[in-house]
Amino acid sequence: MHAVLRQACSARSSPFLRSQLARPCVPRAPQLTRTLVTKRYTAEHEAVEYDDSTGIGTVRITHHAQSSLGDVVFVELPAVGSKVKQGDQIGAVESVKAASDIYAPVSGTIEEVNEALSSEPGLLNKSTEDKGWLCKIKLSAQNEMEKLLSEDAYKESLP
Numbered sequence: 001m002h003a004v005l006r007q008a009c010s011a012r013s014s015p016f017l018r019s020q021l022a023r024p025c026v027p028r029a030p031q032l033t034r035t036l037v038t039k040r041y042t043a044e045h046e047a048v049e050y051d052d053s054t055g056i057g058t059v060r061i062t063h064h065a066q067s068s069l070g071d072v073v074f075v076e077l078p079a080v081g082s083k084v085k086q087g088d089q090i091g092a093v094e095s096v097k098a099a100s101d102i103y104a105p106v107s108g109t110i111e112e113v114n115e116a117l118s119s120e121p122g123l124l125n126k127s128t129e130d131k132g133w134l135c136k137i138k139l140s141a142q143n144e145m146e147k148l149l150s151e152d153a154y155k156e157s158l159p
Contacts, residue, residue: 040105040148043157048105048137050145057106057145060133061093061124064158069095072124075117076102078110078135086144091134093124106144108137 036052045065048057066072074094084090084104091102113135117123123132139145149157 041154070097075121077113108139112136
């Protein structure tokens, strides 16, 4: 026991350790990152959720669109890596009632598509706001988000 105490005391007397002990310990504030997610709508019933920290917009159809279509039986999605411009056709949705084209709400590059929709297209009906997303676009022109409709403006445009 005495040997351990002696060793600890001699370690404290080293010049390096004394300089470290003499400095006050100042706790550092954790680095906080603020992420802003903006959701906008098109008149064609697509919605895009834009995450400003990643620059990616997640595209989906609106609840109104899926309820108007009825039971979705097939979804055609764009190819990953393809470049799209706002308003370009990027896919289609077919249901028991009708078929509808999907248009790009923003310009950019398709980063990811929801592969689950090819085997389970009904996710568009069951989980429009969660698992029923269509694709993710890396925006090339963030200002296009401002040209889209707010939730209130979209709801006012509905029949």
